[in-house]
Amino acid sequence: MSLYICINLSVQATVTTELNQVLDEEEKRWMETLHIEEFQITLAKTVIQRLQVDLERSASINRSLGSRVAQCSLNGLADFLYSFQRKVEMFHEGMQSGMFGDNEDGYVSKTIALVNCCPPFRGFVQRCAQCDPSVSEDSLRRANKALDHIVQLGVRVLSERLYLHIRPFSERLVKRKWLSNTEPYEQIEALIKEHFKKYHRMDSPPYQLLVAEVHRRVVMEYLRSVMRGRIICTSMKMRKRMAGRLRDEGKQIKVLFKDLESPSCWLDGAIAHLSEIIQLEDVPSIQMEVGVLVREFPDVRKKHVSAILNIRGLTRQSERQEILNIVKDLESSEAAGGSMPTRERLLFHEVPVTSEVPCLNLGLSRVALSASACFTALRPRQRRGRKTSQETTEDGL
Template identity: 40%
Template sequence: IAALENGELGPLLSPGTLRGLEDECVTDVKVPGTLHFGRGAVEGGSGVTVGLGGPEFETSLANRVQPGVVAGTCSPSYSGALAERLARVGPPESEPAREASASALDHVTRLCHRVLADLLFQELQPHFNKLMRRKWLSSPEALDGIVGTLGAQALALRRMQDEPYQTLVAELHRRALVEYVRPLLRGRLRCSSARTRIRVAGRLREDAAQLQRLFRRLESQASWLDAVVPHLAEVLQLEDTPSIQVEVGVLVRDYPDIRRKHVAALLDIRGLRNTAARQEILAVARDLELSEEGALSPPRDRAFFADIPVPRPSFCLGLPLLLGRLPLSRLARPSLACLPRPRSPSLVRPRAQR
């Protein structure tokens, strides 16, 4: 009892038994890793830096494996069971080591998810490049390619355990919608008439429904993503300013990381140039930004518009002095309501000396 109280009691297992358990653990982890990730990822050869999470490791891993292999080996359940097994046979002071191993396994799982998502979206990028163009309005070819490619990977993804699978498919769901909306807000399409707006909005709704059906089949639990494209379609199709304001309010309520620049880009796409109407609509997003100053940003898995950059917005003339210098005939033209931002003085070329 005295030896136990003073910490003088040695380990319950003999040194030979401990070494045997260590060797067994190393072998159980190393052999599957060597088979699936390549000998370089395990032993540091072929220019791969040993140490999880480094860019060299991620780049080499993405070049060495296919999605099905990553899906089959990213589940932490097996390695997690080994960590729990060692913790049970170890002394109480091994708890910090168990927690550290659990954290490392979680990091490896997230790394594998990112590598797998990168591989999938590299394959999908040619299809996303065809979105929001004239042909997209009349042909489902681009979206069919996206849905078909993602659906074809479903069986490989389903080899994972439930918890990591749900995490991965939710991220794929989020990223697919982000990549779908990105070309829209970057202004690939410009609606020149109410008829065009109706066509674009209708196509957006059809695509949104098809993507929703796909991720339901994949058992995605990220249902918060389903409404984003229909909201954007409504903003494009509605005619009167109060209705657009209401729809933008719903949009910023459901996706609080949206900003005025995103709403302004959407108004540019629908061709809304009336300065007063634009300001009334943008005020909804501005009020949200002011109310959320100092608030925490949404977690990474709930971010959406934060991952969608948009071109620099135009600025609207609001200075009486500048307005007074323009002829009335020019002020009456809607196309001159907003002008491009002036370039920085450092970027303006000096006039050539005569």
């Protein structure tokens, strides 16, 4: 028994003292090498190799001793990984505050390198826990929680930095000029491809989390542009034109993220369904398409469908109500059944409807004139000549 105690104490001292020293030295190196693009660091390899020596030595004596040393290693490793998490958090806080200067390329590569430590650590943690799963449960949970946090932080940092680059072009989507100008989307796609030349250096499975988050963000921001209602279709020709642009760019997004190996193919139908709702002519077909949309994206609400009906210029209240009732009925049936979408399958809940078209109870042929009349009634009458209804609509866009 004295041998067991000595070995356990030796392992514990190794994890809490020697490995923390390795971590301190590694943290110092992060700061000194920010000007260098490196996507892999040796921290995980160094720690695992050092602990592996004790595991193999104890297992060669007998199975019971090997199990004890594995448990001791896991306990100490859980504490070590929490310290690693805290240092990663401080590194990101320092970079985002500008404490270490402007080293974007080095910051991106170092973020990926830190995340790349997590898969080998997770595999080693799992191996230690298998020696005695019932005893290891708490340490396993703490270790995985720290690793999850490091991965999530890295994914958030990288996806947000990419979004800052594409945001100016997202603001130009789904405006009147967008109908005849493909540049905004083309610039977004080019920026994503350029960033993923580096993002591809992230190991799996964290890479899948990163590309899935970028995929979700791009689709969500596209939907936000649609829901702003900056285009109102006043003819069948215009509806077909807008629906075609949505359909084409939706397909391009699908192909882009398929090439990037996104696991979130469930996102691909959202833009396509909106395109169909805008283009379809008869109410039953629109109702069917709305039903499919809501079943695939259960967080769609009446305000989202109403905004699309506004965009397509559907003004008859009776027809609008028939279509909106589909959303209401599906919401009621889901509430009764208690089924709710998981967090991973939410999309529309973060998509606000930021504009409403007034006077939609009037006929389609009078939309432009009615909108102008409603606007005029809310402002003081001016002496100079009025603009035409077409000019008023275009100014608003």
